[in-house]
Amino acid sequence: MSTRSDGSLRRVRVRVDGTVQGVGYRPFVYRLAGELGIAGWVLNDERGVLVEAEGPAGAVEAFVARLRSDAPALADVRDIAAEPVPLLGAPGFQIVASERGGAATAPVTPDSATCADCLAELADPADRRHRYPFTNCTNCGPRFTIVEGIPYDRPLTTMAGFAMCDACRAEYDDPADRRFHAQPNACPACGPQVRLLERDGEPVADVDDPLRAAADDLLAGRIVAVKGLGGYHLACRADDEQAVAALRARKHREDRPFALLVADVDAARRLVELDAAEEALLTSRARPIVLARRLGDADVAPSVAPGAPELGLMLPYTPLHELLATDAGVPLVFTSGNLSDEPIAFDDDDARERLSRIADRFLVHDRPIATRTDDSVVRVVRERPLLLRRSRGYVPVSLDLPIAAPEHLLGVGAEQKNAFCVAKDARAWCSHHIGDLKNYETLQSLEHGIAHFERLFEVTPQVVVHDLHPDYLSTRYALGREDVTLLSVQHHHAHLAATLAEHGETGPAVGAIFDGTGYGTDGTVWGGEILVGGLDRIARSGRLRPIRLPGGERAIHEPWRMACAWLTDMQVALPPAFADIVQQRWNMVARMSLQGTGSPFTSSIGRLFDAVAAICGVRLEVTYEGQGAIEFEALADRAAADPYPLEFEHRGEAVALDPRPMILAMLDDIAAGVPVSAISARFHAGLARATADVLVLVAERQQLQLAVLSGGVFQNRLLLELTVEALDAAGLRVLVPEQLAPNDGQIAFGQVAVAAARLAGGRPPG
Numbered sequence: 001m002s003t004r005s006d007g008s009l010r011r012v013r014v015r016v017d018g019t020v021q022g023v024g025y026r027p028f029v030y031r032l033a034g035e036l037g038i039a040g041w042v043l044n045d046e047r048g049v050l051v052e053a054e055g056p057a058g059a060v061e062a063f064v065a066r067l068r069s070d071a072p073a074l075a076d077v078r079d080i081a082a083e084p085v086p087l088l089g090a091p092g093f094q095i096v097a098s099e100r101g102g103a104a105t106a107p108v109t110p111d112s113a114t115c116a117d118c119l120a121e122l123a124d125p126a127d128r129r130h131r132y133p134f135t136n137c138t139n140c141g142p143r144f145t146i147v148e149g150i151p152y153d154r155p156l157t158t159m160a161g162f163a164m165c166d167a168c169r170a171e172y173d174d175p176a177d178r179r180f181h182a183q184p185n186a187c188p189a190c191g192p193q194v195r196l197l198e199r200d201g202e203p204v205a206d207v208d209d210p211l212r213a214a215a216d217d218l219l220a221g222r223i224v225a226v227k228g229l230g231g232y233h234l235a236c237r238a239d240d241e242q243a244v245a246a247l248r249a250r251k252h253r254e255d256r257p258f259a260l261l262v263a264d265v266d267a268a269r270r271l272v273e274l275d276a277a278e279e280a281l282l283t284s285r286a287r288p289i290v291l292a293r294r295l296g297d298a299d300v301a302p303s304v305a306p307g308a309p310e311l312g313l314m315l316p317y318t319p320l321h322e323l324l325a326t327d328a329g330v331p332l333v334f335t336s337g338n339l340s341d342e343p344i345a346f347d348d349d350d351a352r353e354r355l356s357r358i359a360d361r362f363l364v365h366d367r368p369i370a371t372r373t374d375d376s377v378v379r380v381v382r383e384r385p386l387l388l389r390r391s392r393g394y395v396p397v398s399l400d401l402p403i404a405a406p407e408h409l410l411g412v413g414a415e416q417k418n419a420f421c422v423a424k425d426a427r428a429w430c431s432h433h434i435g436d437l438k439n440y441e442t443l444q445s446l447e448h449g450i451a452h453f454e455r456l457f458e459v460t461p462q463v464v465v466h467d468l469h470p471d472y473l474s475t476r477y478a479l480g481r482e483d484v485t486l487l488s489v490q491h492h493h494a495h496l497a498a499t500l501a502e503h504g505e506t507g508p509a510v511g512a513i514f515d516g517t518g519y520g521t522d523g524t525v526w527g528g529e530i531l532v533g534g535l536d537r538i539a540r541s542g543r544l545r546p547i548r549l550p551g552g553e554r555a556i557h558e559p560w561r562m563a564c565a566w567l568t569d570m571q572v573a574l575p576p577a578f579a580d581i582v583q584q585r586w587n588m589v590a591r592m593s594l595q596g597t598g599s600p601f602t603s604s605i606g607r608l609f610d611a612v613a614a615i616c617g618v619r620l621e622v623t624y625e626g627q628g629a630i631e632f633e634a635l636a637d638r639a640a641a642d643p644y645p646l647e648f649e650h651r652g653e654a655v656a657l658d659p660r661p662m663i664l665a666m667l668d669d670i671a672a673g674v675p676v677s678a679i680s681a682r683f684h685a686g687l688a689r690a691t692a693d694v695l696v697l698v699a700e701r702q703q704l705q706l707a708v709l710s711g712g713v714f715q716n717r718l719l720l721e722l723t724v725e726a727l728d729a730a731g732l733r734v735l736v737p738e739q740l741a742p743n744d745g746q747i748a749f750g751q752v753a754v755a756a757a758r759l760a761g762g763r764p765p766g
């Protein structure tokens, strides 16, 4: 556009790309046009928003600038392009009905926490939405969890069954109203209702206000199943050991920490230390569970998070949760509604069946949940968010692929913490958290989720990408797809690629990919890999010295087996920490690790953590994968960080990290009575230094400037911080996952990024 600011008339057509539908963008444009005296129209189409604006040149220029700078809270304007068109001279500004047809790329947005305006109505006794738990507007409310198809319009959401009353309809139709085209718009007269039920499904007698009654139940120590946005939660008061212990026992959840719901930031501050980044995440519209360091005097029952130095907290993200948390007035355990490893319940009948043995009562409502969506989990590392689970509040925001996909792609992900990913052109949509694909329910959830995303984003996969592991249920699902080309991507390559791609990089880079277990190209179990390469291919430049995994999978639940494998390899006898393990069992496992029976080789750093945590007596057996490592990290006293020695073994071009000198030094410390807090710190410092050293060595040899750290082991804050610091100091540019989790939640995106690069011949576009 010209910079003339005279009074001559101009008309422009403006294309606005990005997340601009279902976020109040058109009413914003309408109001802006009114303010600046602009004539024309605005409409939604499949690409985003299209505007024509006519008026004095200066006003039109200001109008176009403010289309970006003043956009509504939930909008994400990616691109604005204006071109001059002939003057029409027609007065007034209109919102024109949506155009249909063509490619649907206008994005569905994530669910967003209740806005301040809606909260004010909720709290106002004079407002018609006073205490109405489904209050929302174009600036907040349910989105992804209620969407059944596109375009995003009420008939294609789970609000379809609720006809708006006249008052709501008037808001919905009024361009000047905050609820103009707010698809889930509702009020007590016409919208969804809550009910409080006994565990047998009968309504609780004499209840006027089910929310207040549910809060009273919680205060009385009862366990209440609460139907929320993406599924059911199980709630009880967090300061009542009897209630929390009962919940743990009934849920068959042994030690894994429970998340908490607190009413506001002040309540959170009474339980945990919060820095600015943590507070920002806690109060963000996504409202994830934020892991933060618990205060010594935090008033929570011991069973909430046994042995954990952090508590996982979230703030209310719907009016229902707002009212419940405020009415209860105490922190609540708010954990997913399921039995240990099952997926979270979201269907009412299924929830009643599965949760009636756990919950005393049910707080339910009659708005169906379209897609099961777990709470997201995040922790702050080096003032940046590190997502541990990307789901509600983040999904389905798309990620850009650095190399566009020449065909439609589907990445089916890994086995644990599964999420899948669909992609076309340069955009990829990573799914909500599906979970561990251990049972029929999660597999079904994967299949439904894929079908839903294919519809939502109009992706018809021509290429399906899977892990090399032949037994993963995700691999078997991929192999069962008809009329598609199959591609396989090695697990750790997918970790590296996902991290590069989310930062818009294609490589080459040197990466340390540390995780539990992944299938290697040589049929052994990888998990401590130094890789060099980019999206299209990798080479293995180093690894942890391989050791037997005695009894395969069993070693994951019995970390003492890994300790036994290392100590046997080092010809060290049964140390005192293992008094609980009978000599006979020890000898048997030692024999397995020498002979290799049912014990594949592994280079897994996750399993090394298991071994050292066991050697220090932290955990000989665990109830969930990585428990020993998490507790071992928690014990570390950061002040005592004289690193243990870790040696490199050079074999040609490849380097092997040999932890045996470190284990020996650790055994000496144990014998000398050095506390585990110091041993843990020295271990972390030693591993971080060795990792950085080997990355720097390989980077120098191959003349690389870019380093990548990823894999589930890097959920360990201490290890990640120390390693990044050392690499920074060495002058390497370091990429770590930010938009996706470092664990297997990122695998599908990596699979898709690799496939796109390979199909495109490894060349960036243009």
Ligand SMILES: [Zn+2]
Binding pocket: 114, 115, 116, 117, 118, 119, 136, 137, 138, 139, 140, 141
């Ligand atoms: Zn609102």
Ligand SMILES: [Zn+2]
Binding pocket: 164, 165, 166, 167, 168, 169, 186, 187, 188, 189, 190, 191
């Ligand atoms: Zn209404």
Ligand SMILES: [Zn+2]
Binding pocket: 491, 495, 515, 516, 517, 518, 711, 712, 743, 744
């Ligand atoms: Zn992995």
